[in-house]
Structures are given as structure tokens and as C-alpha cells.
Amino acid sequence: MKQSKMADMGVLCMLNEEPGLTKSELQERLRHNFGRYWGAGTSVVWSAIDRLNEEGLIESDVEAAGNEPPTFAITDAGRERLESLILEPVEDLFHPMQRPMLMMKLGSLHHLxxxxxxxxxxxxxxxxxxxxxxxxxxxxxxxxxxxxxxxxxxxxxxxxxxxxxxxxxxxxxxxxxxx
CATH class of the missing domain: 1.10.287 (Helix Hairpins)
Structure with missing residues (x-):
């Protein structure tokens, strides 16, 4: 699975568990929860956040933030996308190269x-x-x-x-x- 899909799943997973996170907090939660298996760089994660926001899968709360960085929450469409990413089959999921995706899927099952x-x-x-x-x-x-x-x-x-x-x-x- 591509890095962008893994980042999408990770961001949606974290926001489904804890809405109201900033980009930096999302990056930290991903590092804490999945960093032993998958080391996504800031640019990958922040690009995913921007793309998911543009697609309406997450929404930002800029007005409430004032001078603070915006926070994000998952939308209903984002929950549907998270479920579809978790359910999506991955070819040869038990190959060592797929270990990060396997671990992310296993760590996200409770969202289904x-x-x-x-x-x-x-x-x-x-x-x-x-x-x-x-x-x-x-x-x-x-x-x-x-x-x-x-x-x-x-x-x-x-x-x-x-x-x-x-x-x-x-x-x-x-x-x-x-x-």
C-alpha cells in the first residue's frame, strides 16, 4: 500500500479516536502509535491532512483556534473512508515489506x-x-x-x-x- 494511503488511514484513525488535534499532535500520535512499524515523515503526514481536509474527510476548526494552529476532526465521510481503507485487501500482506501495513491494519481493527x-x-x-x-x-x-x-x-x-x-x-x- 502506498505511503499516502497509510498516512490517510493513520490520520483518520487518530482523529476518529481523538478529534481536535493539530497537525503536530497528529504527527506525534502517529509516531507514538505506529512509529515502531512505519516512520512517515512530516511532509507525508501533513500532505495527507491537507488532502483529507480538501476532500471533506476531515474538517479544520480555524475560527476557534485564533492564533493557535487549527485543529482537525473526522467527518462521517472520513469514517466511511477509514473503514474502506481498513477493509481494503493488500496483496501479500504477510510479506516482510508489507509489515507496516499489516501492523497499521491490526492496530485499526477496533474502528470497524x-x-x-x-x-x-x-x-x-x-x-x-x-x-x-x-x-x-x-x-x-x-x-x-x-x-x-x-x-x-x-x-x-x-x-x-x-x-x-x-x-x-x-x-x-x-x-x-x-x-
Whole structure:
């Protein structure tokens, strides 16, 4: 998923949780909530805020601000867009390059109605199982092709690490499954 979509989802998510934030506060909330997975620069986030404001997905409160920077709130259209971004499938979501998007989606699930949460958790579980099968297949093909494992260092171990990460996500998904 593009940086701009991730920024849109992050901004909408933060404003859905806490309306009345300034651009700087939004940037800080994103850094605090998702910075371990995704490091969006100020220009990406502030551009997203401006674009979302122009599109009517968020609104600014300039008049109440006076000399203070404007604050922003999500609109009903913004809530709909947030839900569509969370629900939007991402190809190969469990590939390491997609980890920031996976973490952002997992951290945003609570913004969906329970029925949608359950469907997304089920879909993520299916995708994780497919990713696990793929990693296992690659690991087995590497084992067959490589007769000197010491020569290749920790690369095989990296596949084991990917498997463990997918297994941890599967366990986590089981724990949050809405009823």
C-alpha cells in the first residue's frame, strides 16, 4: 500500500479516536502509535491532512483556534473512508515489506463494526496460513538445494524467524477474535 494511503488511514484513525488535534499532535500520535512499524515523515503526514481536509474527510476548526494552529476532526465521510481503507485487501500482506501495513491494519481493527472485525480477522488468519505454507515450501526447497548450511549463515534461520512471526500473529488473531 502506498505511503499516502497509510498516512490517510493513520490520520483518520487518530482523529476518529481523538478529534481536535493539530497537525503536530497528529504527527506525534502517529509516531507514538505506529512509529515502531512505519516512520512517515512530516511532509507525508501533513500532505495527507491537507488532502483529507480538501476532500471533506476531515474538517479544520480555524475560527476557534485564533492564533493557535487549527485543529482537525473526522467527518462521517472520513469514517466511511477509514473503514474502506481498513477493509481494503493488500496483496501479500504477510510479506516482510508489507509489515507496516499489516501492523497499521491490526492496530485499526477496533474502528470497524464487530461483524466486519470478525470477517477481517478470518481473512487475515487465512492469509497468514497461506503465507506460512509458502514460507515452509521455500524453506524445504532451500533445504534440498543447499548441502552446506554453514556456508550460507543465518539465511535459513531467517525463514524460521518469518515462520515464528506469522505463528505469533496467528496466535494474536485467535486471542482477539470477536464473538
Amino acid at each position: 463494526p464487530e461483524g466486519d472485525q470478525g470477517r477481517i480477522v478470518d481473512r487475515l488468519r487465512e492469509e497468514a496460513l497461506e503465507a506460512r505454507d509458502h514460507i515452509e515450501t521455500v524453506r524445504h526447497s532451500h533445504d534440498e538445494a543447499i548441502d552446506d548450511h554453514e556456508r550460507y549463515g543465518y539465511r535459513r534461520d531467517l525463514l524460521d524467524l518469518r515462520l515464528r512471526l506469522v505463528d505469533e500473529i496467528l496466535d494474536w488473531l485467535e486471542g482477539i477474535q470477536p464473538e
